[in-house]
Each structure stands twice: as C-alpha cells, then as structure tokens.
Amino acid sequence: MNKILDTLKHAIIEEDPDPKASGQGEGAVQPAAAAPIASAPVQPMAMPASGVDSEKAYQKILAKTNFDTTQVSAVIHKYLDPLAAIPAATMSDSIKFKTAVLQAKAQEGLTEEKILATFDGLKIALQNEQEAFAASADATKAQELTNRQKKVQEINDAIAQKQQEIAQLQQRLTQVSTELVEAQGKIQRAESQFTIAAQRRALEIEQQKVHYVSLLQG
Numbered sequence: 001m002n003k004i005l006d007t008l009k010h011a012i013i014e015e016d017p018d019p020k021a022s023g024q025g026e027g028a029v030q031p032a033a034a035a036p037i038a039s040a041p042v043q044p045m046a047m048p049a050s051g052v053d054s055e056k057a058y059q060k061i062l063a064k065t066n067f068d069t070t071q072v073s074a075v076i077h078k079y080l081d082p083l084a085a086i087p088a089a090t091m092s093d094s095i096k097f098k099t100a101v102l103q104a105k106a107q108e109g110l111t112e113e114k115i116l117a118t119f120d121g122l123k124i125a126l127q128n129e130q131e132a133f134a135a136s137a138d139a140t141k142a143q144e145l146t147n148r149q150k151k152v153q154e155i156n157d158a159i160a161q162k163q164q165e166i167a168q169l170q171q172r173l174t175q176v177s178t179e180l181v182e183a184q185g186k187i188q189r190a191e192s193q194f195t196i197a198a199q200r201r202a203l204e205i206e207q208q209k210v211h212y213v214s215l216l217q218g
Helices: 002-013 052-064 071-085 093-108 112-217
Strands: none
Touching: 052 112, 071 093, 071 112
16 A cells, blocks of 8 residues: 555656647647556565455455545546556556546546545545454453453352362361261170170179079088
8 A cells, every 4th residue: 555655656746748749738638548567566565474354354454445446546547547558668557647647637536636545535534444443343242251250250260169069068078977987886886795794794694504403412
C-alpha cells in the first residue's frame, strides 16, 4: 500500500510531462484500448507463518481495505489501462501513470486530494475492522471464557468439598478402627479369663469328686 501511495504522490506532484512525450498536447487523440496494465500490487507485511486461519483473516481484511476495488482506482484504470500497449521504451510506467491521472483530472475531476483521501478512508476502514474484531473478541471472552472459568471454579469448589468429606471420613475411620482394636482386646481378655476360670473350676470339681470317693470307700 505504501508503494502505491508513493507512486501516486510522485505521479501527481512531479512536473507535468512533456506534452509531446505523453501525447496530451492540444488536439491529441486518446490511444486505442489495449490490454489492461496491472496497478502496483499491495505488498503484505512480512509476518511469521501462522497457518491457514491467519491467511483467511488477512484476506478478509484486504477485501475491505483494497485500493483496487475503490471508485478512485476504477477511474485511474479507466485511463491507465489503454496505455498498456505502449512500449516501456517509448513511455515509462511512471509517465503512463501520470498521464492517466492527468486525464482523469481533466475528464472527471480526479485530484491528488481525492486519491490520498481514499487511502485515509482505507485506514479508517481498517481501524473499524480492528475495533469490530476487538469488540467481538471481548464478547467471545465474556461468553466462552467467563462461563468456563465459572465452571472450573465450581468444579474446584466441589473437589474441595469432597476432599473435606474424605478427610472427615478418614478421621471417622481412624476412630472406628481404634474402637475395633479396643473391642477385640476386650473380647480376647474376656475369653482368656473365662477359659482360666473354667479350667480352675474343672480342677476343683475333680478334686471334690476324689474327696467324696474317698469318703464313700472309707
């Protein structure tokens, strides 16, 4: 775009070409239509490759800020394209361009101010695209990111609640396990005491029996 702007400025600000060289002297006849001559192409800024999506975004922006699609560009090409058949040795591209602009000025009132104002308009269009994208991005963040951040927080809160419940269950498990060990100890002691008591009594009964046997036989 800068290359086009420089070409436009040089083409209009430089002194008028020699009428004989440009064919614009009094009574000059307009050249016959010839194959179109391409305008200076827009040279995209060199940026790191970032995939197909980045190129699509660029092409979308370019479509809305393309000088070649403006009315001013159409007017310039109306007078520039017929000059394409003239050899460069006879008329340079710069002279062809200046000639076309001068013809457009004379025939349709095209001025340097209108040309440069078109580029200012493209800058405004680009700024509008940037602002629209920023607003869309903010809306997307609010809808997509905020909602998901809320869900993440809810899940984290649920995890924290479960962890608290698990800690309480672990504490209860420790308490019950302690009670279980104590109960097992009590039962084991009771069983041991009962066994000792039963053995003692069995011995006493046997001794009593022997005593009564002795009495009966005496």
